[in-house]
Amino acid sequence: MTTKYHNVYVEDAYTVCGNYENDGPLTKYFDKKYEKDLYFGEKSWEKAEVHLLKEANNNLLKKNKLKEEDIDLLISGDLQNQIAASDYMARDFNIPFVGIFEACATLGEGLLLGSTFVESKMAKKVMVSTSSHNMVAEKQFRNPTEYGTPKPKTATFTATGAVSVLLTNNKSKVKVESATIGKVVDLGVTDVNHMGAVMAPAAGDVIYNHLKDTKRDLSYYDLIVTGDLGVYGKEILRDYMMTKYNLELGSNYDDCGVLLYDREKQPVFAGASGPVSSGLTVFGYIYKEMLKGTFKKVLVVPTGAVFSPTFTFQKESIPSMANAISLEAE
Amino acid sequence: MTTKYHNVYVEDAYTVCGNYENDGPLTKYFDKKYEKDLYFGEKSWEKAEVHLLKEANNNLLKKNKLKEEDIDLLISGDLQNQIAASDYMARDFNIPFVGIFEACATLGEGLLLGSTFVESKMAKKVMVSTSSHNMVAEKQFRNPTEYGTPKPKTATFTATGAVSVLLTNNKSKVKVESATIGKVVDLGVTDVNHMGAVMAPAAGDVIYNHLKDTKRDLSYYDLIVTGDLGVYGKEILRDYMMTKYNLELGSNYDDCGVLLYDREKQPVFAGASGPVSSGLTVFGYIYKEMLKGTFKKVLVVPTGAVFSPTFTFQKESIPSMANAISLEAE
Numbered sequence: 001m002t003t004k005y006h007n008v009y010v011e012d013a014y015t016v017c018g019n020y021e022n023d024g025p026l027t028k029y030f031d032k033k034y035e036k037d038l039y040f041g042e043k044s045w046e047k048a049e050v051h052l053l054k055e056a057n058n059n060l061l062k063k064n065k066l067k068e069e070d071i072d073l074l075i076s077g078d079l080q081n082q083i084a085a086s087d088y089m090a091r092d093f094n095i096p097f098v099g100i101f102e103a104c105a106t107l108g109e110g111l112l113l114g115s116t117f118v119e120s121k122m123a124k125k126v127m128v129s130t131s132s133h134n135m136v137a138e139k140q141f142r143n144p145t146e147y148g149t150p151k152p153k154t155a156t157f158t159a160t161g162a163v164s165v166l167l168t169n170n171k172s173k174v175k176v177e178s179a180t181i182g183k184v185v186d187l188g189v190t191d192v193n194h195m196g197a198v199m200a201p202a203a204g205d206v207i208y209n210h211l212k213d214t215k216r217d218l219s220y221y222d223l224i225v226t227g228d229l230g231v232y233g234k235e236i237l238r239d240y241m242m243t244k245y246n247l248e249l250g251s252n253y254d255d256c257g258v259l260l261y262d263r264e265k266q267p268v269f270a271g272a273s274g275p276v277s278s279g280l281t282v283f284g285y286i287y288k289e290m291l292k293g294t295f296k297k298v299l300v301v302p303t304g305a306v307f308s309p310t311f312t313f314q315k316e317s318i319p320s321m322a323n324a325i326s327l328e329a330e
Numbered sequence: 331m332t333t334k335y336h337n338v339y340v341e342d343a344y345t346v347c348g349n350y351e352n353d354g355p356l357t358k359y360f361d362k363k364y365e366k367d368l369y370f371g372e373k374s375w376e377k378a379e380v381h382l383l384k385e386a387n388n389n390l391l392k393k394n395k396l397k398e399e400d401i402d403l404l405i406s407g408d409l410q411n412q413i414a415a416s417d418y419m420a421r422d423f424n425i426p427f428v429g430i431f432e433a434c435a436t437l438g439e440g441l442l443l444g445s446t447f448v449e450s451k452m453a454k455k456v457m458v459s460t461s462s463h464n465m466v467a468e469k470q471f472r473n474p475t476e477y478g479t480p481k482p483k484t485a486t487f488t489a490t491g492a493v494s495v496l497l498t499n500n501k502s503k504v505k506v507e508s509a510t511i512g513k514v515v516d517l518g519v520t521d522v523n524h525m526g527a528v529m530a531p532a533a534g535d536v537i538y539n540h541l542k543d544t545k546r547d548l549s550y551y552d553l554i555v556t557g558d559l560g561v562y563g564k565e566i567l568r569d570y571m572m573t574k575y576n577l578e579l580g581s582n583y584d585d586c587g588v589l590l591y592d593r594e595k596q597p598v599f600a601g602a603s604g605p606v607s608s609g610l611t612v613f614g615y616i617y618k619e620m621l622k623g624t625f626k627k628v629l630v631v632p633t634g635a636v637f638s639p640t641f642t643f644q645k646e647s648i649p650s651m652a653n654a655i656s657l658e659a660e
Contacts, residue, residue, distance in 0.1 A: 001426040003452045010638040072331050073511065083431050084638035087514055089519045089651040096331040096511035099636070099651070101413050101431045109428060113443065122448030181403065181426035181656040184417055244452050264639060297430050306429070308414035314374050321429070 002180040003214035008115040010165060010327070011125070011174040013283035014060035016052050018160030020134065020268070021280055024261040029284035030161075032059065038135050038160055046080060049133035052162035053078070053089040057129055062163040068094045070164075072123035075114050077106040078275060079158075081140060085131050088323040095127070104228050105182070105202075105304030106130045106275045107282070108162070108323030112179035113324075114167040124169055131162035132274030140311060141192075154194040156230045156257060156273035163279030174290050177297075177326040180213060182206035184306070186319040192312055196233015196270060198271045202320040203229065204240045207301060208247070209322040221252060222295045223286065227278035227302035227322070228257035230270030256281035256302075278302040290329040300325045332467055332510040332543035340446040340495060340504040340657070341455070343613035346382050348490030350464065350598070351610055354591045360491075361613035362389065367491055368465050376410060379463035382492035383408070383419040387459055390494040398424045401496075402453035405444050408461045408605060409488075411470060415461050425457070434558050435512070435532075435634030436460045436605045436649035437612070438653030442509035444497040445655075461492035462604030471522075471639060484524040486560045486587060486603035491654040493609030504620050507627075507656040510543060512536035514636070514650040522642055526563015526600060527631040530652070531648040533559065534570045537631060538577070540654040551582060552625045553616065557608035557632035557652070558587035560600030586611035586632075610633040620659040630655045 005164065015030045022033040032055065034040055042048040053076070061067065074093055076086035077100035090097045102109045110128035117123035135145065137158035143149040167176065185202040203226045211217060216222065230236055234255045241247045256278045257271035271277075280298050289295055303322045331383040345360045351364040362385065364370055370380040383406070391397065404423055406416035407430035420427045432439045440458035447453035465475065467488035497506065515532040533556045541547060548554065558566055564585045571577045586608045587601035599606075612630050619625055633652045642648065 044642055082636055082638040084641055087636040087649050090514035091516040096512050099432045103427045116446055122446060182426050184420035186421040306412055306417040308412045310376055311414055319417050
């Protein structure tokens, strides 16, 4: 399902990152950076993630001289069970709240829901946020880090950070031009250390449907970025698009999970994952380059494996999701 | 934030329930009932919940002679970590998907998001579904049932079932008239066996804001129902509304968690909880009585404690959410 928006703009965005992201090639684009550890002064990793999310939302308000009552709606989701980072963030904001979950595809879901409220004039200003935290994800989804379980090179590395995006009907330099809502796709992949393979078909499906619905071809966009397929998932998506749709992803295609880190120097396996993989890359790097005129038309495709350890233990394959959001600079 | 809708209708709804709900006073209103056990032919409780959710959505389509391609959007959420019941349901539906989480308040969130898409004409038909499963919730949030851990009488009993609601712009007998999006409220309650106390302030806040925004008083509605406060939470809400807002909830106020079971005969403590507590009660009993003319104006207030065991172990209090949805019969 594709919707064209006529009246939805990105008023501003704020990004906060942890030390691994600060050590990566995009660090100059982030608004706030932590360099030391992953606690940020909190007593647990889970609370550290809440800290990041609160900081992103608070600083976005402050930077734009806005108060909580100026925001009609706060939409947020994250990887924690019960989207706890978002819930514990939201209790400190006196703003109507919508909680969402599409794993690492959550940013796209938030953007399209926020755009729906703004476009329909039900809300004037909507704040969309998401976060992830490397250690929270390791603890919740994988083995205790103390075990030092080896990982294959296809594994991805959950990014630490938070992003807050302010959507508005006030004209600004970057417009949310359209969005295509994806479907849950499951081609039977069971390898929890190869999420790129899990998610590539969902990305392919939504990119194909977006192009079909908008009657565009791949070259319409200066840049098409998936969320966190990593280096191997990226190649799988290229193959999948060619094999299934006869569409050749060109040099205008990249993946946020590949862009966020320097894989030569950092211990990040196939690249970044987590909702802030696309959060930091799109609203740090890409958005700021759009403001400068480097990119005019960008298709953002946050990807998510809706990985449930419980279902994996029950021998089920891993479903995946992706949404496609078109951003256009004036 | 309150939105008035002019063009959103409930075309139909479908409910499926388990044996405890079938033994309760509302059983004649449910479309499909399971009487024997909580597995429904599946090999795990988690898959049993997926089974219910698929059945509710499939049977709603079948009953209305609709195909998947007739539905623009599927919005679903549940209590499982990673909303796994909804994800594993959605992979079998070729429909664009939006995944949501507000714990037991998820039904209200789904209804208001679906209404936003229909009202703005971005979608013509939206299917909103939710589910819960007693044993899945016990296993995930509480102690292994085999331990037989005693519970205090303020505890609630997670309902088993699924509901699917078809929202449309085709005029029907029951209209979604307006909705108020709630805020995350946390008054510091830490007792995981007293969710009614946790959630009552969120319900109070959204009911108050709904009445203020619509300039209505409590008597405007034939019926106001909260989602799953239970008998004690219900009284706490009465006290809270009186103390904080000087509003007296009258005999037109009830709670779905109280209505769903016969507490005299069933081992359900303070009453039902879970997203289908309001799902079964509202779209089994209340909706069908609205079609018959028993109720004309109903304010549905699904309530949810966004309870994270991880944060509770870290000594945090429990945040809560509620949304208010106004349904009107012709």
